[in-house]
Amino acid sequence: MTKEELIIKLKAIVKPYIQDEEAFKNLTEETDFINDLKINSANLVDVILDVEDEFNIEIDNDSMEKMLSVKAAMQIIEEKLSA
Amino acid sequence: MKNRVVITGLGVVAPNGVGLEAFTKAIKTGTSGITFHQELQDKGFSCCIGGIPEVSEEKKLAYLTPLQLRGFNSTSILYGCMAAIDAWKDAGFLVDENSNLDYDSGLIFGTGTSGIEKFRESIYLIDEQKVRRLGSTSVVQTMASGISAYLGGILGFGNQVTTNSSACTTGTEALLLGFERIKNGKAKRMLVGSSSDSSLYTWGGFDAMRVMTYKHNETPEKGSRPMSETASGFVPGSGAGALVLESLESALARNATIYAEVLGGNINSGGQRNSGTLTAPNPEAVQKCISDALLDSKIKASEIDVLNGHLTATSKDGLEIENWSNALQRKGTNFPYINSLKSMVGHCLAAAGAIESVASVLQIKEQFIFPNINCEDIHPEITALISSDKIPTKMIEKNINIVAKASFGFGDVNACVIFKKYIQ
Numbered sequence: 001m002t003k004e005e006l007i008i009k010l011k012a013i014v015k016p017y018i019q020d021e022e023a024f025k026n027l028t029e030e031t032d033f034i035n036d037l038k039i040n041s042a043n044l045v046d047v048i049l050d051v052e053d054e055f056n057i058e059i060d061n062d063s064m065e066k067m068l069s070v071k072a073a074m075q076i077i078e079e080k081l082s083a
Numbered sequence: 084m085k086n087r088v089v090i091t092g093l094g095v096v097a098p099n100g101v102g103l104e105a106f107t108k109a110i111k112t113g114t115s116g117i118t119f120h121q122e123l124q125d126k127g128f129s130c131c132i133g134g135i136p137e138v139s140e141e142k143k144l145a146y147l148t149p150l151q152l153r154g155f156n157s158t159s160i161l162y163g164c165m166a167a168i169d170a171w172k173d174a175g176f177l178v179d180e181n182s183n184l185d186y187d188s189g190l191i192f193g194t195g196t197s198g199i200e201k202f203r204e205s206i207y208l209i210d211e212q213k214v215r216r217l218g219s220t221s222v223v224q225t226m227a228s229g230i231s232a233y234l235g236g237i238l239g240f241g242n243q244v245t246t247n248s249s250a251c252t253t254g255t256e257a258l259l260l261g262f263e264r265i266k267n268g269k270a271k272r273m274l275v276g277s278s279s280d281s282s283l284y285t286w287g288g289f290d291a292m293r294v295m296t297y298k299h300n301e302t303p304e305k306g307s308r309p310m311s312e313t314a315s316g317f318v319p320g321s322g323a324g325a326l327v328l329e330s331l332e333s334a335l336a337r338n339a340t341i342y343a344e345v346l347g348g349n350i351n352s353g354g355q356r357n358s359g360t361l362t363a364p365n366p367e368a369v370q371k372c373i374s375d376a377l378l379d380s381k382i383k384a385s386e387i388d389v390l391n392g393h394l395t396a397t398s399k400d401g402l403e404i405e406n407w408s409n410a411l412q413r414k415g416t417n418f419p420y421i422n423s424l425k426s427m428v429g430h431c432l433a434a435a436g437a438i439e440s441v442a443s444v445l446q447i448k449e450q451f452i453f454p455n456i457n458c459e460d461i462h463p464e465i466t467a468l469i470s471s472d473k474i475p476t477k478m479i480e481k482n483i484n485i486v487a488k489a490s491f492g493f494g495d496v497n498a499c500v501i502f503k504k505y506i507q
Contacts (some may be wrong), residue, residue: 016150034478042219046154
């Protein structure tokens with residue numbers, strides 16, 4: 001999977017939870033889930049569950065804590081997929 | 084100086100009508116909302132009929148956002164939000180997520196259990212060692228105060244935001260708790276009401292107690308028979324009712340429509356003494372609750388035009404009539420008119436008090452008495468106490484000034500509220 005493909009998939013996953021349309025439209029690797037997309041912090045666990053379902057991976061507690069941005073999410077997903 | 088309290092908004096999600104207009108029409112025409120439910124039969128229930136409000140997916144989206152509906156599985160919260168948002172708009176307020184925090188408005192919205200289907204879903208996941216799969220949606224939908232938490236955020240209230248629970252008294256209790264708060268100057272407006280899930284998991288325990296009727300699975304609309312000689316247990320219902328209570332001063336200042344005034348009321352308990360038990364009322368306490376409600380409202384028993392009873396269609400209906408008759412010292416043709424909404428919607432449990440209060444207030448606003456259905460054969464215990472003319476089976480159009488509404492619940496708890504027509 002290319003980085004572009006991964007971002008497209010991630011974008012679809014976070015869409016229901018975002019509360020800043022503008023930041024969502026301009027989503028890049030640097031986008032932060034809470035500060036930019038204004039995702040409610042309680043919903044982060046739901047985003048992670050949706051990521052697990054989409055990629056058929058399991059994200060451990062340590063990785064969950066780090067998954068606060070598009071870039072971190074991409075790294076964790078790639079790591080789990082290659083494991 | 085105590086504040087006078089009036090009702091300026093109503094909302095309802097009932098088995099026989101969703102929304103105020105549909106519900107008003109249904110109660111005027113004596114339309115039943117009781118239907119057969121295959122899933123009850125499939126699970127081996129004795130009673131396979133019940134009252135479930137009809138709410139389309141499209142309708143849900145008019146009240147909750149797609150995000151709020153993600154992983155959503157709580158009909159009590161859904162109905163409660165719908166009724167409460169309707170009531171708030173009916174009172175002339177906007178629902179806007181960016182509205183200023185309103186410290187003068189609060190809410191007391193009761194329930195028995197919250198989101199029981201969501202609870203079941205969560206329990207299964209935990210038992211399968213998938214606790215992390217609960218995500219963020221389990222707690223807020225299964226905590227008792229889920230309904231007040233949802234509404235507090237949707238409406239931006241800054242006064243007290245809470246949930247009460249007192250079995251089938253819940254809705255009437257919520258109303259009186261809100262009334263007290265405004266009367267004592269602690270809030271200008273209180274949105275009050277209650278809701279109950281449409282779920283076999285809520286209803287199952289009652290089926291097991293043999294208090295629901297098993298004789299009308301082929302004739303659902305005939306099943307709920309308060310005051311009838313052939314009453315054979317209650318029919319389970321569900322839904323929500325909501326009322327906006329407001330200080331008279333606040334209502335007049337914004338030129339709001341006033342449905343009725345809440346004159347007063349009383350909440351008490353029979354302490355499970357003197358023949359009262361966990362499931363049966365202590366008659367002395369029921370009568371005291373009614374008498375004290377009259378005292379609180381500063382009215383005489385003779386001034387009451389209509390009673391809206393608790394009257395569930397179990398063997399206790401006769402006792403309830405006797406309690407009303409003794410408390411009011413009125414009998415025969417001198418007894419007020421009396422009706423039970425449960426004949427049309429079943430027993431909506433925690434939601435009953437609120438839905439029935441909405442129906443009671445509508446009678447004052449539109450000057451009618453809604454009919455009792457399914458009591459063409461009034462129980463002789465009841466006709467021995469009061470004239471059958473006082474139990475209308477067709478709608479009566481009549482000048483109504485005062486309606487008394489009571490609810491009684493498991494735990495031997497009672498509540499009685501007095502509504503009066505508001506005249507400028």
